[in-house]
Amino acid sequence: KLSNRLQRIHDQIPEGSRMADIGSDHALLPVAAIRSGKASTAVAGEVNPGPYDAACKQVSDAGLQEKITVRRGDGLDVISAREVDVITIAGMGGALIASILDRGLSKLEGVQLLILQPNVGEDILRRWLLEHHWVVVAEQLLEEDGKIYEIITAMPKESSPITNEEVYRARPLKDGVQLTEDLLLRMGPYLTDRVSEVFFAKWESEINKLQGVLQSISKSDQESSRDKAAEVQELITSLQEVL
Numbered sequence: 430k431l432s433n434r435l436q437r438i439h440d441q442i443p444e445g446s447r448m449a450d451i452g453s454d455h456a457l458l459p460v461a462a463i464r465s466g467k468a469s470t471a472v473a474g475e476v477n478p479g480p481y482d483a484a485c486k487q488v489s490d491a492g493l494q495e496k497i498t499v500r501r502g503d504g505l506d507v508i509s510a511r512e513v514d515v516i517t518i519a520g521m522g523g524a525l526i527a528s529i530l531d532r533g534l535s536k537l538e539g540v541q542l543l544i545l546q547p548n549v550g551e552d553i554l555r556r557w558l559l560e561h562h563w564v565v566v567a568e569q570l571l572e573e574d575g576k577i578y579e580i581i582t583a584m585p586k587e588s589s590p591i592t593n594e595e596v597y598r599a600r601p602l603k604d605g606v607q608l609t610e611d612l613l614l615r616m617g618p619y620l621t622d623r624v625s626e627v628f629f630a631k632w633e634s635e636i637n638k639l640q641g642v643l644q645s646i647s648k649s650d651q652e653s654s655r656d657k658a659a660e661v662q663e664l665i666t667s668l669q670e671v672l
């Protein structure tokens with residue numbers, strides 16, 4: 430059975446997709462997607478030998494070698510141009526996901542959907558998507574086993590039902606608080622629209638971490654640290670205003 434996190438990613442895949450799951454590890458997601466019919470074929474990509482072996486074993490135990498090819502390689506190197514419609518990349522930092530997409534830019538041509546689950550650095554990933562004309566069309570926030578996860582689904586601007594200008598248009602939130610593009614990139618343009626308990630929990634914990642950062646840098650009296658402290662303080666204030 431899939432974890433709730435992987436199940437939510439799975440559910441975003443359109444029926445009958447040709448998918449690639451990059452950093453697949455145990456290949457649980459492609460196996461589930463083939464079984465459910467969400468994927469008609471799948472590539473499971475892994476750069477590291479241990480997870481690669483785990484993926485091969487999972488696929489052969491499931492008897493799905495005809496439908497799922499497990500390939501060893503870095504990021505999108507494992508797929509050829511126009512081979513897949515949907516790419517899933519889950520369980521890594523947002524900066525790593527962005528760098529995988531960036532290094533594999535030519536392989537993204539023809540891809541219809543990216544389903545991404547960054548563990549941290551969501552703002553870096555959203556900014557990469559924005560700068561490369563991918564439009565976030567859905568976001569999800571969930572808590573499982575005490576951890577909070579974000580799932581970001583994006584489409585190329587040519588096929589997206591909404592534009593990036595609309596997604597990141599600054600908007601009023603409540604009594605004088607404005608959601609700026611910067612805040613939307615950090616907190617999620619859809620997640621800020623329907624704030625939930627998990628959203629509050631996530632951002633309270635992020636603010637706590639930032640306050641820890643602030644304390645440690647305010648011990649130093651170097652000018653650069655003072656600038657950094659002012660920047661962090663400003664961020665804390667703007668995040669607190671949203672909550």
Ligand code: SAM
Nearest residue numbers: 451452453454475476477480502503504519520
């Ligand atoms: N995607 C699975 C999930 O969400 O449950 C596994 C996540 S696991 C924490 C991250 C996996 O990404 C590891 O197995 C690691 O070997 C793989 N990985 C990291 N960098 C990679 C890269 N550049 N290309 C392919 N795989 C990578």
